[in-house]
Amino acid sequence: MDSLIKQEAKRKLFHAFVLLYVLLYVAAGRAISLWVLGSTFFLVGVLEAVRLRNPAFNQKIIDFFGGIHRPEEVDRPSGILWTLAGCLLTIWVVPDQDVVVTVLLYVALGDGISGLVGRRWGHVRIGSKSLEGSLSFFFVCWVVGTICLQSGVRMPEVLLGALVATLLEVLPLPLNDNFWIPVASGLFLTFMRIIG
DSSP, X not given: OHHHHHHHHHHHHTTHHHHHHHHHHHHHOHHHHHHHHHHHHHHHHHHHHXXXXXXXXXXXXXXXXXXXSXXXXXXXXXXXXXXXXXXXXXXXXXXXXXXXXXXXXXXXXXXXXXXXXXXXXXXXXXXXXXXXXXXXXXXXHHHHHHHHSOTTOOHHHHHHHHHHHHHHHHSOOSSOHHHHHHHHXXXXXXXXXXXX
């Protein structure tokens, strides 16, 4: 069990890259963030395409990253590509900075912590996830929303944002949850702001 937790901890370190996306977005703005993340997405996409078409190179990449990949990522695009795509699309389509920061932190902090909690204390299964991990995800998203969303946002919006993100994390959606969490949560919070 300890080896699984260590493997999950290494994997969740990649979520720290999302913190860099947040810092870039806050410091440099939307246009520069789109350019930098778009260029990075292109490079990662090319690397993934080469990796998936060359078994020897694929194995070298998997060995280099120390086995932190999920089994399904051996012959399909990795979570890194989907997370980057989700963050890029979120920055592109969500107009409000506080919402963008909030939903990117859902991925960086919520998904990272829930994976560790689920591996360590998760006993009640919800599909491929655990109730304990999902509850920790919800709690982290609720705290992030409370801190990051502009003052004047009503508490139900903060709670509903955390709930939507949690459902996106639990549901077996196509592609990858780290793509859907920021995009769909960001659009949901934007919609709530428009109708509110």
